[in-house]
Amino acid sequence: MVNAGDTAWILISTALVMLMTPGVALFYGGMVRKKSVISTLMMNFAMLGVVGLLWVFYAYSLSFGPDSGGFIGSLKYVFLNNVGGEPSSTYATTVPHLAFMMFQGMFAIITVALITGAVVERIKFSALMIFAVAWLTLIYAPVAHWVWGAGGWLAKLGVLDFAGGIVVHVNAGLSALALVIVLGARKGFRHEPMEPSSIPLVMLGAGLLWFGWFGFNAGSALGSNSLAASALVATNSAGAAAATTWMLLAWNQRRPTLLGIATGAVAGLAAVTPGAGFIPPIYGVLVGIVAAVICYYAMIAKMKMGIDDSLDVMAVHGVGGIIGVLAVGIFASIAVNPVGANGLLFGGGLTLLGKQLLGILSVGGFAFGGTWIIAKVIDTTFGLRVKEMEEVVGLDLSQHGERAFGGIR
Structure with missing residues (x-):
């Protein structure tokens, strides 16, 4: 039976999570150079269209x-067949x-969008769209079914x-790392300054992400209840x-930066995501502290290794997600859920921790x-990377014919 309160909360949470994709766009867009801001925003915002359509066409059914x-869902729900106003008998039975x-x-939309931060400033927009379709179908849908599907x-x-x-986070982080390895580093990486275009945009994006994360995590309680409040x-x-x-x-290293505090917040929010509805709320503090420390040094290690994960998708989301998943094996309590x-910590031994690993x-x-x-198939057939001159000019002009600001640098 449909519950009005639960339904209202899910609808609000859906809107909150939708806002996170423009939030990611601004967060990423502020961190790239001026000549690639439009490209970065476009890569994220386009996912609302492409993934949004594919989700209702077939990806929801596969998931x-x-x-x-x-390993995979059937095609029973293709084009929203058998998906209507009555609750599912399996999922969220009150909405x-x-x-x-x-x-x-x-x-699904934001997971694909997250990956784009690793490959900004050198990937073809057309190749990214092909990648998004393939990745949603072949990677995201099966993983969602493995973990969340009945x-x-x-x-x-x-x-x-x-x-x-x-x-979302482990999936996106490891996928981003693989895509970076195939695509290669930006021209001038580690040799040319790559100054962020707008730190205020980064802060605005991080703020929207933090705001939307309440729907992301508390909405996953699938009802207007005490579990949502705890999450x-x-x-x-x-x-x-x-x-x-x-x-x-x-x-301690040098001086506090707005870019740093915004990045830290996102790392903590990513880390608490798997356990938000399983751990006592106070342990969220410990998860956040540990995630900040490990993700901070993961970013430093990435630079030393010469990996051009441009906006630290693996170091923040991948590593943060891994920390959070393991934290569930330590701090989860049936008193919470x-x-x-x-x-x-609550007497479950190593069993849950082993499952999480x-x-x-x-x-x-x-x-x-x-x-x-x-990525290899797309690179071989269509080509993943823009031409060198297009990269030098910037993807805003070479891929979209637009400028975010007055100059190209």
């Missing part, structure tokens, strides 16, 4: 349709099936992911703790390997 062997479908669609093999094993630590508090606590910790780390499990390894390996293959 959440009736199980086929534990219209259409509402649940659209809420999950926003997760009958998914990781779900049946008891792997816990409340709001997307595995499905919301855990989410804010982790974001606040990570932002403050990152600020202090940067201050009876459908979860007790982690190490399996989830990371299986999804991470699948995402990295599958993305590498997809």
Whole structure:
């Protein structure tokens, strides 16, 4: 039976998560050079169109349709057949099936958008669109079914992911790393200054992300209830703790920066995502602190290794997601969520932690390997990278014929 309060919360949460994609666009757009701002915004905003359509056409069905062997959903829900105003008998049983479908669609959209931050300033827009279609179909939909789908093999094993630590952040982070390896570094990487175009845009984007994350995590309670409140508090606590910790780390090294505190907040929010509805809210503080420290040094390590993950998708989302997924195995408590499990700290031993590690390894390996293959095929057939002169001029002009600001640099 449809519950009005639960339905209202899911509809609001869907809108909140939708706003996160423009938030990512601004967050990323402020970090690139002036000559590639429009390109970066476009890569993100276009996902609202492309992925939004494919989700209702077939990707929702592959992700959440009736199980086929534990690995993929059936085609029962293609073109929204059998998805209507009545609740699903399996998912979110107090809200219209259409509402649940659209809420999950926003997760798919932002996951594809997150990957773009790793390859800004040198990837063809046409190649990225082909990649988005292939990746949504071949990587995201199966992973979503494994972890969240009824009958998914990781779900049946008891792997816990409340709001997307595995499905969104680990998946996007490892996929971004594979795509970077195939694409290569930007021209002049580590030799030319690559100053952000607008730190205020970065802060605005981070603020929209933090705002939307309440729908992302608390909305994943799938109802207007105490679990949603618990997830919301855990989410804010982790974001606040990570932002403050990152600020202090940067201050200790040199001086506190707005770019740093914004990045820290996102790292903490990513890390708490898998456990927001499974851990006591106060442990969100600890998750945020640990995520800030490890992600901070992961970014430094990435630079030393010469990997041009341009906007640190792996270091922030991938590493942050891994930290959060493992934290579930330590801090989860059935007192918070009876459908979860007790982690190490609450008497569950190493069982849940082992399951969480399996989830990371299986999804991470699948995402990295599958993305590498997809990228290689696209690079061989269509070409992934713009021409050198187009990269020098900037993707705003060479790919879109527009400028974000008065100059090209």
